[in-house]
Amino acid sequence: MMVPLLAALLLVLWTRPGCESGRVLVYPVDGSHWVNMRILVEALHARGHQVTVLRSSTSWYVSEHSPHYTSITMHQDTPQSIESQEFMSGFLRRSVEIRSEGPMAAFALYANLFHLLAENQRVVARLVHSMFEDQALMQRLQESRFDLILTDPVFPAGVLVAHYLQLPLVLNVRWLLSGEGHFALAPSPLSYIPQLFSHLSDRMDFLQRLSNFLYHGLSLYMHHFISNPPYQAVCDRFFPGVDVLSLIQGADLWLMRVDFVFEFPRPTMPNVVYVGGFQCRPAQPLPxxxxxxxxxxxxxxxxxxxxxxxxxxxxxxxxxxxxxxxxxxxxxxxxxxxxxxxxxxxxxxxxxxxxxxxxxxxxxxxxxxxxxxxxxxxxxxxxxxxxxxxxxxxxxxxxxxxxxxxxxxxxxxxxxxxxxxxxxxxxxxxxxxxxxxxxxxxxxxxxxxDQPLTPMDSALFWLEFVMRHGGAAHLRTESYRMPWYAYHNLDVLALLLGLATALLMIISCTCRCLFQRLCGRRKVKLQ
The missing domain is CATH 3.40.50.2000 (Glycogen Phosphorylase B;)
Incomplete structure (x- = not known):
């Protein structure tokens, strides 16, 4: 019995695509987002990869010392408010109080949320700005010759660092700075794909579709006026002509924390790998x-x-x-x-x-x-x-x-x-x-x-795929480089509409001329 088992094991090891020990730079988001990022970091370490984690000096959950990674601590004067349990408890109480005031308090609820998001995005953007001005730090990162950067784009500091260092970019993502990740990546018809905060399913009647459309407008407002401006200021300072959303859309790989037993079905892209539930594991004995x-x-x-x-x-x-x-x-x-x-x-x-x-x-x-x-x-x-x-x-x-x-x-x-x-x-x-x-x-x-690979195995395979090939550009759509009017073919429609209008005008003018000539001949005959 042992010989066939050993032969099978050797065959699996021989046919499995290998990946030499890689160097991975991780820029995480604190709190619950670090809970699942840490599991990926530990798995990468177990596979023999060298992991370096960028953390702020005010970090709540990301430890400075760990057997699974080397940390680089960046000094931060002002901590993010979401890094304070006391602040978050107060924010929760205020949000519940506003909700208890009824539907008319929705504006106050979103104002409360937007204030929280705006302040946190400004704090993160200031940290990235100070990083880029720290030439010793950036030289240290460049000399480390990382194979890729793994980051969570809900606070897209890691996205900017990846662009600065010109590294392949892998996103551990569900949310972006202004909403759900798919909306920035794949066609997302609002007729059956609910927006963030809409509280809708994928089965909507007319009024619900109208509501979903309005929530999409709220998402656009949040992106353009709340979340994006601090990072755009960083881009304008260090990468003129570049915007954050395009950098996110240009990521090599999206490890999407989604499983369609939970999420509603929707269009997707080839460079999206679904790893929802990768942090789950069999239960261990209780204390x-x-x-x-x-x-x-x-x-x-x-x-x-x-x-x-x-x-x-x-x-x-x-x-x-x-x-x-x-x-x-x-x-x-x-x-x-x-x-x-x-x-x-x-x-x-x-x-x-x-x-x-x-x-x-x-x-x-x-x-x-x-x-x-x-x-x-x-x-x-x-x-x-x-x-x-x-x-x-x-x-x-x-x-x-x-x-x-x-x-x-x-x-x-x-x-x-x-x-x-x-x-x-x-x-x-x-x-x-x-x-x-x-x-x-x-x-x-x-x-x-019931999947051919566990979510964790899929995540690790594709992370190592990016390391082996220096990115995954062949899986990435180039639509994000197109102007919005070209993406929606509005220029083509405008041309066709212009041609159709010109043709109708020509026909109309021709008919009018013919009619006038016929009328002129009739008048001559009558005279």
Missing amino acids: PELEEFVQSSGEHGVVIMSLGTLLGGLHPHISEVIASAFARLPQKVVWRHLGARPSTLGNNTMLLDWLPQNDLLGHPKTRAFVSHGGTNGLYEAIYHGVPLLGLPLIFDQQDNMVRMEARGAAIVLDVTTLEVDSLTQALRDVLDEQKPYRENMRRLSRLHH
Whole structure:
């Protein structure tokens, strides 16, 4: 038995395309975005590649010292506000307060969001500007002879660095500085592709399509007046005639954190590799105390609640409602909660300031996941087949939960109108084996796992592909180099319309002349 197995293993190793140890420069985004970028960094290190991570001195999550990478720390006077949990908690509270004021408060909600985005983009752009003026740093980066740069373009500092160093560019992406990544890359008909913040599915009636069109206008406004100007100023200073969006569109490879068991189908491009859920992994054993608590749930099982990396605590009133609903359940509850202990907390609920989310979701006794709708958590729930109760709060979370609700794997509630009775009933519905939520999520999980390569293997293959070939220009469309009017063939349509108009005028003039001549002859005959 051993000989055939060894022969098969040697054959696989021999036929597998090799890649010598490469040098990878990583410019990450902090917070939850670093959570999945770090997993890619660790995987690249495990494959023998040398990884260097650019981080700011105010970084919240990106450690200066790691066995998996060498870091270069850039001094930053002003930290990004999203790097402060205290600031983000305040931003969350303000956003929830505005939402509770009703639909007419939408302008205040977006003003609050735009202020946050504008300030953070300005801080990042100033950091990049100071990097480019630091000749010693840029010379050090150039002399390192990196094979590619891997970055997250939601804050496109890494995109500018790649252009400065003339390196092949790989994006670990779902969001850009002004919306969802596909909108900058592939044809995106608004008739069935929902825009960010629209809270729509891919099945829209007339009024919904009108709403989606208006949200697209909001995205354009956000790009041109909120997010892009600080970076365009950097481009004008160091790369005259270049704009950030074209640099993003010119990336060699897009590692898109999307799986179509979650995302709605849409047009795509050859240089997009779908790696949604690449951060997911089989569950590991729980710490003994937590395992004992989970096992004590008996046949009823466990409910998990977490609000992700940036958001740990809610308004005390909302926490009291959630605690009361949990206390009514026969299940045990593990809740990642920051802040004061709710007075209505039941004996069945354990509060933790951190929890091993993936390992809990993969535990056989886990029955449901109460989530804010962060992408990482949703993919872990899909990976392990755990149905969802969504309490979306800010950013893309509502849009994410709309997708899970459309798949029949989640119930979504408005956190601003949360009541104990409605929350309790929603929890019971998600937990009820007779209702479709669990089976629908298990079906999504089977689809997610049924792939020729795991998302991580696909990501690593294509990263090494770019290293082997010095880029992937043959997969990249050149449409981004075209003027907008040429991309939409407006110049061709204008020419054809002009020719048609000229032909009609010629015919009209000819007919008028003939008519006048005929009328003139008739007058002569009558005389």
